[in-house]
Amino acid sequence: MSAASEARPQVLVTEVGPRDGLQNEKAAVPTEAKVRFVDALVAAGVRQIETTSFVNPKRVPAMADAADVFALLPRRPGVRYVALVPNLKGYERARAAGCDAIALFTAASEGFARANINMTIEQSLAGFRDIAKAAAADGVSMRGYVSTVFACPYDGPTAPDQVLKVTEALLDLGCYEVSLGDTIGVGTPTDTHRLLGILLRYLPSRMLALHFHDTWGMAVANVVAGLEDGLRSFDASAGGLGGCPYAPSASGNLATEDLVYLLDHLGYDTGIDLDALVSAGDVISPFLDHPLPGRVHQAVQSQRARRAQLAATEAS
Amino acid sequence: MSAASEARPQVLVTEVGPRDGLQNEKAAVPTEAKVRFVDALVAAGVRQIETTSFVNPKRVPAMADAADVFALLPRRPGVRYVALVPNLKGYERARAAGCDAIALFTAASEGFARANINMTIEQSLAGFRDIAKAAAADGVSMRGYVSTVFACPYDGPTAPDQVLKVTEALLDLGCYEVSLGDTIGVGTPTDTHRLLGILLRYLPSRMLALHFHDTWGMAVANVVAGLEDGLRSFDASAGGLGGCPYAPSASGNLATEDLVYLLDHLGYDTGIDLDALVSAGDVISPFLDHPLPGRVHQAVQSQRARRAQLAATEAS
Numbered sequence: 132m133s134a135a136s137e138a139r140p141q142v143l144v145t146e147v148g149p150r151d152g153l154q155n156e157k158a159a160v161p162t163e164a165k166v167r168f169v170d171a172l173v174a175a176g177v178r179q180i181e182t183t184s185f186v187n188p189k190r191v192p193a194m195a196d197a198a199d200v201f202a203l204l205p206r207r208p209g210v211r212y213v214a215l216v217p218n219l220k221g222y223e224r225a226r227a228a229g230c231d232a233i234a235l236f237t238a239a240s241e242g243f244a245r246a247n248i249n250m251t252i253e254q255s256l257a258g259f260r261d262i263a264k265a266a267a268a269d270g271v272s273m274r275g276y277v278s279t280v281f282a283c284p285y286d287g288p289t290a291p292d293q294v295l296k297v298t299e300a301l302l303d304l305g306c307y308e309v310s311l312g313d314t315i316g317v318g319t320p321t322d323t324h325r326l327l328g329i330l331l332r333y334l335p336s337r338m339l340a341l342h343f344h345d346t347w348g349m350a351v352a353n354v355v356a357g358l359e360d361g362l363r364s365f366d367a368s369a370g371g372l373g374g375c376p377y378a379p380s381a382s383g384n385l386a387t388e389d390l391v392y393l394l395d396h397l398g399y400d401t402g403i404d405l406d407a408l409v410s411a412g413d414v415i416s417p418f419l420d421h422p423l424p425g426r427v428h429q430a431v432q433s434q435r436a437r438r439a440q441l442a443a444t445e446a447s
Numbered sequence: 448m449s450a451a452s453e454a455r456p457q458v459l460v461t462e463v464g465p466r467d468g469l470q471n472e473k474a475a476v477p478t479e480a481k482v483r484f485v486d487a488l489v490a491a492g493v494r495q496i497e498t499t500s501f502v503n504p505k506r507v508p509a510m511a512d513a514a515d516v517f518a519l520l521p522r523r524p525g526v527r528y529v530a531l532v533p534n535l536k537g538y539e540r541a542r543a544a545g546c547d548a549i550a551l552f553t554a555a556s557e558g559f560a561r562a563n564i565n566m567t568i569e570q571s572l573a574g575f576r577d578i579a580k581a582a583a584a585d586g587v588s589m590r591g592y593v594s595t596v597f598a599c600p601y602d603g604p605t606a607p608d609q610v611l612k613v614t615e616a617l618l619d620l621g622c623y624e625v626s627l628g629d630t631i632g633v634g635t636p637t638d639t640h641r642l643l644g645i646l647l648r649y650l651p652s653r654m655l656a657l658h659f660h661d662t663w664g665m666a667v668a669n670v671v672a673g674l675e676d677g678l679r680s681f682d683a684s685a686g687g688l689g690g691c692p693y694a695p696s697a698s699g700n701l702a703t704e705d706l707v708y709l710l711d712h713l714g715y716d717t718g719i720d721l722d723a724l725v726s727a728g729d730v731i732s733p734f735l736d737h738p739l740p741g742r743v744h745q746a747v748q749s750q751r752a753r754r755a756q757l758a759a760t761e762a763s
Contacts, residue, residue, distance in 0.1 A: 316746075319712040320671055348705035348742030352668040355636055383742070389664035396635040426664035426699065430632075 139400040143179060143364040145310070145340060146172050146387055148415070149200075150181040150215055152372030154193050155384075160418045162196040166203045168415045169212075172369060175407035177387075179211045181234060181366075185221035201228035213274055217248065222262045226269060233266065235259050235301065236276040239294045242285025243278055243314065256300050263304040275301030275309035276342070280326060281318035291329040298330065298339070308340050310366055313353070316346030316383045320356035327360040340364035345371065346383030351393055354385070358397065365390055370412035370423030386425025388412070406431070455716040459495060459680040461626070461656060462488050462703055464731070465516075466497040466531055468688030470509050471700075476734045478512040482519045484731045485528075488685060491723035493703075495527045497550060497682075501537035517544035529590055533564065538578045542585060549582065551575050551617065552592040555610045558601025559594055559630065572616050579620040591617030591625035592658070596642060597634035607645040614646065614655070624656050626682055629669070632662030632699050636672035643676040656680035661687065662699030667709055670701070674713065681706055686728035686739030702741025704728070722747070 149169050153160055169182055182204065188195035197214065206212065215234040216222045225233055237255040238244040244252045266273050279286075280294045298309045311326070318326075323341070330339065341357045341364070343350035354365055368384035391403050409431040412423050422429070465485050469476055485498055498520070504511035513530065522528065531550040532538045541549055553571040554560040560568045582589055595602075596610045614625045627642070639657070646655065657673045657680070659666035670681055684700035707719050725747045728739050738745070 319709060321713055345742060346746050347708055348667055348702070349709065351664055352671050352709070355668050355671065383746075386664070392663055393635060393665065393668065397637055426661060430662050430699075 139398055141363065142358075142394050142399040142401050143340070144177065144387060144390060144394070144401050144403060145179040145181065145213075145364065145366045146177045146369060147181040147342070147366050147384065148172070148369035148372040148387065150184050150194070151366075152368040152384060153415075154184065154191060155373035156193070156419055158419050159193065160415065162199045162203065164415065164418055165196070165200050168369075168411065169200070170205055170207075171411035171414045172408070173207050173210050175411050176401065176403035177408075178209060178402060180213065182212045182214055182230075184215035184217075185224045185228075185230075186215070186217050198224060198228040201225075201230055211272070216262065218258055219261050219265070222265060226265075226271070231270070232272045232274065233262070234274045234276055235262065235304070235306065236278070237297060237301070238278045238283070238314075239289045239297050240279040240283035240286040243283045246285060247278070252297060256297075256304070259301070259304055267305060273304065273306045275304070275306035276312060277301065277309060278312040278314040280311045281313050281322045282315060284315055291326050294326060295330055295333060298334065302334070302338060306338075308338055308364060310340040310342045310364075312342040312366075313344055316344030316350065318343070318353055319349050320352050323353045323356035324360060327357065327362065331360065336361040336363070340366060342366035343385045344383045345385050345389075350383075350385035351389055354390060354393060355397075358399075363399075367391075369408065369425075370416065370428040371425035372412070372415065372419075372423060386423075386428060388425050388427035388431070392427045455714055457679065458674075458710050458715040458717050459656070460493065460703060460706060460710070460717050460719060461495040461497065461529075461680065461682045462493040462685060463497040463658070463682050463700065464488070464685035464688040464703065466500050466510070467682075468684040468700060469731075470500065470507060471689035472509070472735055474735050475509065476731065478515045478519065480731065480734055481512070481516050484685075484727065485516070486521055486523075487727035487730045488724070489523050489526050491727050492717070492719035493724075494525060494718060496529065498528045498530055498546075500531035500533075501540045501544075501546075502531070502533050514540060514544040517541075517546055527588070532578065534574055535577050535581070538581060542581075542587070547586070548588045548590065549578070550590045550592055551578065551620070551622065552594070553613060553617070554594045554599070554630075555605045555613050556595040556599035556602040559599045562601060563594070568613060572613075572620070575617070575620055583621060589620065589622045591620070591622035592628060593617065593625060594628040594630040596627045597629050597638045598631060600631055607642050610642060611646055611649060614650065618650070618654060622654075624654055624680060626656040626658045626680075628658040628682075629660055632660030632666065634659070634669055635665050636668050639669045639672035640676060643673065643678065647676065652677040653679070656682060658682035659701045660699045661701045661705075666699075666701035667705055670706060670709060671713075674715075679715075683707075685724065685741075686732065686744040687741035688728070688731065688735075688739060702739075702744060704741050704743035704747070708743045 183197040183200045184194040211232045213232045214230045367387035367390040369387045371386035373384045499513040499516045500510040529548045530546045683703035683706040685703045687702035689700045
C-alpha cells in the first residue's frame, strides 16, 4: 500500500459474488472454478468475502459443494471468509469445514421472510440465538443481513422502525456488522438518507453496511448517499454476478468494479486493484450463460480489446 | 398534470435517443419507425427532443433521412424538436425541412474536436457564428453541446476553465442552454461538483444542462450531484439507446427511464410518464440487434412479463 493510499479514508468492500452472485445464476459452476474465483478476488485485494452457503443442498443445489469449497480454498492472512448459515445444522457443517466467520440472513418484512426462509422474522431470530451461543463458544464471528430494507415484493414499503428493530436484534446476538439489503433494488438516495437518518440515531455507523441491488439503476447513487451519511462498508458482486440484466429474474447486484471505481475516484482506499478485480471476473465468466453485466467490467474489457487490436495492428 | 405534481420542482429531460442514440447503433432503422419513436416519446411527456441530425449523409448514413423525419413528424404543441446541424449547409437543410430549433456541437478538448468534427474548437465556433446570424434572423432557437467536459480519449483530463470558455462562447452566440457532455462517461460526483463549482461562479444554472454517459456506471450518481448544485436540465436516451453494453464500442448513454425513475423518487416533476416511456422504447427495440440496455427499462419489462404470465396462469 502506498503512502498516498494510507492517507485516504478506508472503505470495506464485501465481495458477495461467490455466494449471493452464483446462487442466483442458472449455470452450474465447478467447485474448482469457485475456489479459483474466490482466490482471484482475494488476490485483487478483497478482505471480506461471502464465500459460500451451508444451506440445504436439495433446496440450493448450486451451494451443495460448500464444504469442498472451504476444503480447497487457500486461506490468505487478513481475509475474512464468510459463509452463510441458515440454521444450527448449517452452522455445524460450516464449522466442520473450518469456517470461522458466518452470515445470518433475515428480513425486515414478514412477507419476504416467509417466502425466502419459510419463517417469521421472530422465528428466524430465535433460531439464530442457538447459533450465536455456539459461535460465541467457538470464537466464530457473525455478520448479519437484513433484506427488504426499503420495500418488499410481497408487503410493499418497509417501515424504517422495523429495519431498526431487526438490526438491533442481530447486533444484540453478537453480530459485528449488519448489512442492510435493498433486495429488489428500488431505493433511491432519498430512501437511503431517510433510513440511515433513523438508524444512526441509535446505532454506530461502523456496525452498519449497505447492500444495494442495481435492478433500477440506483445502486451507485445510493452508495454515495451512504458515504455522505458516514457509512464505510458496502457489499457488491464481481461483474454484477447474479444480476443478469437480460433475464426476467434479474436480481441486479451492484457490481464490485462499479463500487471500487466510484470509491477510488471519490478518494477512498479500498485496498482493491480494479484491473485485478476485472480479471477475477474473467475467472468465473466462462462458466456463465451470459457476459458479466457490470458496466465498469465491460468498459475495462472494451479498453483491453481495443489495446490488443492496436498492438496487433502495430505488430503486423 | 395533477395538483401534486405542480407543487414539485420541475426538471427538464431532453430525450436524445432518436439522434445521439440511433446514430451510435449499427442497425438501419426505417424512417417511419423513427417518426413513430419520436412521437411515442412525446406522447410519454417528453418536451425537448433531439430528433435528428442534418449532417453529411455520406459520413453518417443513419441520419440521411433527416428531412423525411421532419416531413413525416406530427408536431405537438409545447414540444421543442431539436435537430443537430454541423454547418451552414446543414442549417439550410434543417430550415427547408421546417426545423425551428437546432443544436450546435463542439468539444472542450482539441483532440476530440479534431477527431469528431475535423476542426479546431475555434474553427467550430467560427462556423457557428454564421449559423447563429441566420438563426437569429429566422427566429430559430439554438442549444449548445460541449463534449469531453471531464476527459478526452485523446487529450486526457479536461481543464474546467476550458469548459467554461467554450460554454461562454456558445452562450454568447445566443444558445438558450448549453449541455455539458461527459462523452466517455468517466466522471464521478466529485468531478461534477468541481466543474459546476467553477462554471456556476460565472453562469446561471438555468442555462446549463448535463449530458452523462453511463459507460462506467456513474451517470445516475452524477445527476444527483448536478441536482445538488442546482441544475434542472438533463439529457438521456430512451432505454439507454446508443449505449449497448455488449459491444466493445459501447457509448453508454444514460437511460431516460433511469433518469425519470430517479427524479420521480427524489420529488421532481418531469412531466414524463415512466410506463409510457418504457413503451416508447419498445417502438424502436425491434429494429436493433440487441435488447435495450437500460436498467429500469429491463426491470419494467420483467415486471410486465411476470404479470402477463400470472394473468395467463389465472385464466387457464
